[in-house]
Amino acid sequence: MPAITYELIKQDPATGARAGIIHTPHGSFPTPIFMPVGTQASVKGVSPEELHDMGAGIILSNTYHLFLRPGSDLVREAGGLHKFMNWDGAILTDSGGFQVFSLGDLRKITEEGVTFRSHIDGSKKFLSPEVSMKVQMDLGSDIVMAFDECIPYPADYDYAKASTARTTRWAQRCKEVMTSPHQGLFGIVQGGMYKDLRTRSVNELVEMDFPGYAVGGLSVGEPKELMYEMLDHTVEQLPKDKPRYLMGVGTPDCLVEGVMHGIDMFDCVFPTRVARNGTAMTWNGRLVMKNAEFTSDFRPLEEGCDCYACRNFSRAYIRHLVRANEIFGLRLLSLHNLRFLQRFMHEMRQSIIEERFGEFRRNFLDNYNYGAK
Numbered sequence: 624m625p626a627i628t629y630e631l632i633k634q635d636p637a638t639g640a641r642a643g644i645i646h647t648p649h650g651s652f653p654t655p656i657f658m659p660v661g662t663q664a665s666v667k668g669v670s671p672e673e674l675h676d677m678g679a680g681i682i683l684s685n686t687y688h689l690f691l692r693p694g695s696d697l698v699r700e701a702g703g704l705h706k707f708m709n710w711d712g713a714i715l716t717d718s719g720g721f722q723v724f725s726l727g728d729l730r731k732i733t734e735e736g737v738t739f740r741s742h743i744d745g746s747k748k749f750l751s752p753e754v755s756m757k758v759q760m761d762l763g764s765d766i767v768m769a770f771d772e773c774i775p776y777p778a779d780y781d782y783a784k785a786s787t788a789r790t791t792r793w794a795q796r797c798k799e800v801m802t803s804p805h806q807g808l809f810g811i812v813q814g815g816m817y818k819d820l821r822t823r824s825v826n827e828l829v830e831m832d833f834p835g836y837a838v839g840g841l842s843v844g845e846p847k848e849l850m851y852e853m854l855d856h857t858v859e860q861l862p863k864d865k866p867r868y869l870m871g872v873g874t875p876d877c878l879v880e881g882v883m884h885g886i887d888m889f890d891c892v893f894p895t896r897v898a899r900n901g902t903a904m905t906w907n908g909r910l911v912m913k914n915a916e917f918t919s920d921f922r923p924l925e926e927g928c929d930c931y932a933c934r935n936f937s938r939a940y941i942r943h944l945v946r947a948n949e950i951f952g953l954r955l956l957s958l959h960n961l962r963f964l965q966r967f968m969h970e971m972r973q974s975i976i977e978e979r980f981g982e983f984r985r986n987f988l989d990n991y992n993y994g995a996k
């Protein structure tokens with residue numbers, strides 16, 4: 624029995640949208656789902672108990688960061704990441720590929736792997752398919768991401784072609800050393816913004832029969848329309864009986880479009896990052912809490928939200944905390960934004976099950992104010 628399995632509950636008859644359940648060794652969770660990001664084994668400012676209370680079924684952590692600090696040997700000695708951070712839900716770990724390319728400096732890519740300098744102390748480090756798999760087996764995450772190269776945007780065709788072919792060879796090397804029966808290894812589709820390379824990447828990875836597939840190389844600064852075009856082209860070629868994960872996405876409008884194209888799993892630093900910048904996410908757009916309009920606004924951040932912040936505090940109080948640089952204000956905004964996304968995905972999933980996803984999407988996009996208020 625594979626460690627990770629997908630159960631289709633309902634396919635929207637008019638679009639690629641679908642509702643399902645993903646089963647993992649640390650529990651099952653409904654899809655579509657948004658995964659809170661806990662890069663360094665902590666969802667910034669949020670406790671595991673609060674993550675459970677808000678309905679989070681799975682969180683994301685990063686091989687790159689934990690490899691550099693505290694090192695995967697220590698986490699293995701602690702009994703794995705679940706024990707180390709006291710989180711008993713599912714965990715997905717990204718493989719380090721993206722982070723090396725977006726954070727590491729002076730990196731050198733060869734067929735073997737990537738040599739780079741640690742952003743923490745500048746020491747020379749090496750990551751490869753084998754090292755990434757060893758780290759993720761030490762961490763004991765339920766879903767392990769293959770070690771890939773996230774092709775930067777823009778990239779010329781020849782570079783994208785060579786890089787995608789190497790990502791396929793790296794995926795094969797990951798598969799050969801990922802021996803844990805309790806962990807599921809997902810392949811990551813690359814191909815840049817070239818449809819023929821995306822098709823080749825899908826075909827080569829599907830040939831290896833992974834328990835799930837991520838669409839990589841997107842949300843890397845490209846225009847949203849181009850992201851959707853690549854998504855549309857890629858997802859329709861992926862197996863229907865396996866989870867699809869769109870990496871690094873995203874804002875509510877991108878989540879709706881991603882679901883419409885058949886994506887089941889999402890992650891993004893956006894909700895906690897904008898929270899730390901003093902911004903609340905709502906159904907109608909973002910609220911910049913420092914704005915004077917909230918000075919004596921004694922309503923909750925969002926009417927009808929059941930999160931700890933909305934049940935106990937007002938916009939006026941949170942505005943005060945943010946302006947006074949009180950950490951509690953940022954914590955309240957993180958709790959609200961993460962709960963908002965859980966509610967958002969739940970409502971979207973219900974609309975698919977009740978065959979009214981098209982109406983949900985139209986209503987949301989008509990009312991969503993893309994800019995921050």
Ligand SMILES: CC1(C)O[C@H]2[C@@H](O1)[C@@]1(COC(C)(C)O1)O[C@@H]2CNc1nc2cc3nc(N)[nH]c(=O)c3cc2[nH]1
Pocket residue numbers: 717718719720721722725768769771772773774811838839840841842843844845870871872892
């Ligand atoms: C580094 C940080 C915080 O993550 C955000 C954000 O910056 C930033 C940086 O540039 C923008 C686009 C503005 O957003 O891109 C991140 C969200 N997009 C994204 N995450 C990804 C993770 C990935 N992991 C792997 N292994 N492979 C991939 O192909 C991959 C692609 C991805 N795309």
Ligand SMILES: [Zn+2]
Pocket residue numbers: 924925928929930931932933934958959960962963
């Ligand atoms: Zn709330």
